[in-house]
Amino acid sequence: MKYKKPKIGVYICHCGMNIASKVDVESVVEFAGKLDHVAVAREYKFMCSSPGQQMIDNDIKKLGLNRVVVASCSPRMHELTFKKACEKAGINPHYFQMANIREQSSWVTRDPEEATAKAKDLVAAAVARVAFHRPLQSREVAVKKSILVIGGGIAGMQSALSAAESGYRVYLVEREPSIGGHMAKFDKTFPTLDCAACIMTPKMVAVDQHENIELLTYSEVVSIEGFIGNFKAKILKKPRYVNEDKCTGCGVCMEKCPARKIPSEFNERLTTRTAIYSPFPQAVPRTPVIDPEQCRVLAKNKRCGVCRKFCEAGAIDLEQKPRYLDIEVGAVIVATGFKAFDPTPLTNYGYGRFPEVYTSLEFERLNNATGPTSGKILMKNGQAPKKVAIIHCVGSRDVRYRKYCSRVCCMYSMKFAHLLREKTDAEVWEFYIDIRSPGKLYEEFYNRVQEEGVHLVRGRVAEVTDIPDNQEDFGRLTVIAENTLTRQAKRLLVDMVILSVGLEPAEGSKDVARLVGISTDGDGWMTELHAKLAPVATPVGGIFLAGCCQGPKDIPDTVAQAMAAAGEATSLLSKGTVSTKTEISYIDPDLCAGCQTCLQVCAYSAIQFDAGRCVSVVNDALCQGCGSCSVACPSGAAGVKHFTDKQVMEEMEAILIQECIYDR
Amino acid sequence: MTDDFEPKIIVLVCNWCTYTAADLAGTSRLAYPANIRIIRLMCTGMIDSKYILKAFLDGADGVFIGGCHPGDCHYINGNLKAKKRISGIRKIVEQFGFDPKRLRLRWIGASEGPEFQQNMTEFVESIKALGPTSVKDRMIL
């Protein structure tokens, strides 16, 4: 060994009973004591506790250990804890190795004997490996003092504002023409029933006017590369065909535009818009956009130009081209939100066939002062409904579609019920599986709605049909369900049905996840670093999550997480520097034959060829340590620090040579 | 092959997907045979042919490699590079009498704890069915 002779301390953790109940810790300790280079082997109830760490500290100082192995939980849990402890005691943190005898042995093995034997193997492997560990030093690199926020819904806006407030530059990217997201479509918010617009619009304006926020609406992130503290992002600004600097937002263009009858996305297609449009009156920025699919000039290259004619500011610019913007940021907050479940596949509810069957978002608009009926709850025939059914869990808690609970539907359904009672004299029937109202003042709201005379039927609706039981009721809808509490089948005649649809990951969120290099779970939600201990961070340093992109959330939770994300990001920035990855590739110039195979397999273009010396060289700022190059290099000139052939193969050999079980 | 044959299986997994899946299997207490020994690497694209050969020559009865699903690789495409290489190694060891079934590559995502358990169980079963390799009772060469 080129380095100081190893002196290894091995520490076996009981993890309370989590390990000790299966693994015979004493015998593992005894076994470990006999292994090469092991100077001391001990056990303790909780190695991660401060006495546990103290034990390591003492041994390093008193016995002069230069390598440490802890056999306990997964390194993903506590590797950092122990590395820190080693560093504190004065040895390089990379002189540490962890054996995962909890997740990989005690928790997954039935027979205690086998569990113990497996634990021994894992310890032996860790010891064999750590003997070949090398001290690694990381380099401190400055962090870019700016943040990229992807998504301009309430989550993105809040993150941007909080971050901007702490003095950092924020780029807020939103693909739609205006920020605001779903919340801008709502009228009231549960449980307090304060008006969404009243809390939303000021925020939107604040975002627009904040000197630290650069608002990039109608834009999309096309690429992100780099690493924590130093990301390079390319952003596509789609052509608005309206000059933002000149436009006064007077709106004449929209009045005059002859291309009408285009279903309005913002109003859930309940109203129409023109080809040049601003999604809604309070849109931020006010500058409208021209829909290239609909504009007579752009789509059908007819001679029109009406908007140009009427625009006094001369802001219309049909020549506008897509523009690309390159920015450098230290952190990225992903806030891509959700999309509402499309109930069309559930044909038994008749959505799309029966005009009076609405999705919850459609109803939000129907009930909204800026909506198609200016806030009056009216049916397509202009009448107010006499009887309304609200169907819960449409798409949610349904093995055929989304097995999870979307968390917000119960509450907004009851909000609908309340608003219906308040604004109309309609009878309201809610059909639910369970009412889920976990949240401050939520249960109270549930009680209040009950007191307001809303009928709640526990039972999943089987069918909504327009065939009534009696001739005279044609034109109305019949809801067929079983009241599972009274065990009675119910055929309820109603005028309007609202489908409380669940939440799904937003369109394209998987692409964004790939862009920033994080994974999504089975349902497509982005996965956080740790469900409990790191709900905002992701496995990729410098990338944080806010709002529904990580899972269904209501507004309070979303805002909280948005601020948390901003907090994480800003604390990273205020630290000022990050240390470069230590576990990255190196290329030994003495061994490199200059075949440049490594250049061709590197996914990060982190390797350059030095023609002078005729060898390949790794750029340690770009290298992510994936090891593609080391595998591609037959001579072993290229390798990954801390994952060298030697280390991995010794680890393997210990398992296979020192094997404890099965030689019995 | 004897009934009490307990194979020794090396499992090479990537840190981001399959290792996480293994942890998830642990936290969810999903039991599987104790024959497997996990070696954690950063990416399946890091798995050198030497590792696989050494495993077999040092007496492993099977080698299981677990990585991220295509498209989910933390390093963009390490898993696909791995697949290409491993197919070659499989061909080589096959020539020397190691049943190709002894070297298995599977994509197991971070959230797929049950899949990890299932894969381990199945693989151990299939190796038991194959019996020990003839390396088993030799000293290392």
Next chain:
Amino acid sequence: MTMYAILETNNNPSAAVRTILQKMLSEKIVDSVLVLSKTPYSSLPMPTLITDTEKMEQAEPLAPAAPFNAARQAASVLRYPTGGKKAVVLRPCEIRALIELAKLKQCVLDEAIIIGIDCLGRIENNIYLELAAQKEDISSAFYNDSALQNRITGICKACEHFRPEGADLTVCLLGTPVMEKIGLLAGTRAGENIIKSLGLSAVEQPVKRENAINELLKKRIEARDALFSETTEKIKDIEKFQKMIANCLNCYNCRTACPVCYCKECVFLTDVFVHEPEVLQRRAAKKGAVKLPADTTMFHMTRLAHMSHACVGCGQCSSVCPSSIPVADIFKTVSAKVQELYDYVPGRDISESIPYLVFEKESSDG
């Protein structure tokens, strides 16, 4: 491009080829020629870089010998462009190795004029020296005497790549009575220009050539398949294989002789395989005894993993093995499988990229 010219040989084919090479030098078509040539000290011809037409007299372009695969020497001549043209006279297996080395950036072929020889096989160095003691012009003798031709190496007998692929010019020994005339075939535009500037007149390719080629090919493929089935049987169990290599001394001659083993230093010489005493003790303890040097099987299989896709089957590894292990038979057999898997033929085409560098974008389980 199939421009074909006739070279009168009047009983000395080697001389005919020498003349051509000399002409190429004197006409300044090339600045230098790398070709097998006698040395003052031995009749065993060695790759020699010749610029002087006089020295060309010693050249043995057609000698049925290859002291080692000259691709490496060619590569060192062609390491990087220096201006001017360089002719390299090589056997098919050497050309294919050279192309692989070019893919691995070990040389650049822009300035190369590759002259290939129809390969009837090579004779092991020691046998060649014996013969040299008896005969003056072994080359002529060889092409006349089928008994001699039978003494080529076993791996050559099983070689289906006896026709130079990717050569600018091919010296055609098949299909003509070698003692009267041989052919010069252009494989590229460059080759054609050379034939023109040498003032040779293009003629029809003799039909006989095609027949001769097919006949030989048939014979070689039969031999090859026999070799494959025999070797497959020999190694089909790791234990059998280990018996086969039991006498391996870990001298690494095979990898030194291997034209496509291009590493500066073999990984087996690095500390990855230099074991600490504790490790050796551990290994011994496992079964009570461990043979040293360790990792012999590991070495051969790892080398397969590294270069089997590029193995050109030149057989040098066998020739240099002090323990006469049929390394080449093993490598050719295993490599065939790997190359089939990747649908890759080493040296087939310089634009064809190395298997490990192309991988599918989406993929199912392995």
Next chain:
Amino acid sequence: MKYGFFPGCSYNSAAGYRQSVDAINRLMEIDLIEIPDWNCCGATAFFSLDEFKALALTARLFALAQASGFREIVTVCNACYTTLRKANQILSSNPETVSRINKELSKEGLLMEGNFTVRHYLEVLYNDVPAEKWSKNLTEKFKNYKVACYYGCQLTRPWGDLDHMEQPTILDRFIERLGFLPVDHSARTICCGASHTVSYADECGLLVSRIIREVHAKGGHMITTLCPLCQFNLDSWQKNLTHPIPVPFFTQLAGLALGLNPTELGLNKLLVPINKVLSREL
């Protein structure tokens, strides 16, 4: 085009079903080879009484089909269609049952083995007969005739592979191809009471009335069905209505579209006369 054909018990008695099918076969060169010595399929009910006997009954049909060289069987009745499919599904996954049955069948020298494909005649007309073949000899005059397609319970359920379970459209698409105007309605797959009309006339009356009223409400001129029992239930219940809706078989509509006259399609046998609708200028 040649198929093994299982007519089922109500095929001959059904109002003009056979006539119209024969006529279509003639014009479209379809060859339906009746399975010799066929027996009742047991319908939906029998399975609930004695599954083994029910299976044996259908297995015999398959055996007969096999004997005359058919592995594909065409039916003209939804009940037969589902029953045979269900039986085939159970049998193909229960070899021991099959062998038990085969022991019985062997007594009359029959043997049933392997998987069979059961298809409804509608599939043949819609999928196998090329669209051009229809369009060639169609008469234009029906383009304003609003036809409500009634599928009944058993064409798409329980498999839902032929078409959507609750909102099938294959028949609508077919008659549209024939030049009729399909009307959208919600009674496509709600039950007509089936054989219960005999035992529970009143209750089934309610069921049928919902279908008829729905079609009325959506302005249909006729209801077309592809099952003898559905047809009978819908047709017979309307006798004392002031504005009854004729209920022709889809094959009869096809015949009309091809220019055949009502009587040779047996349309005169409908209880609710169709000629009033046909004579009406639309």
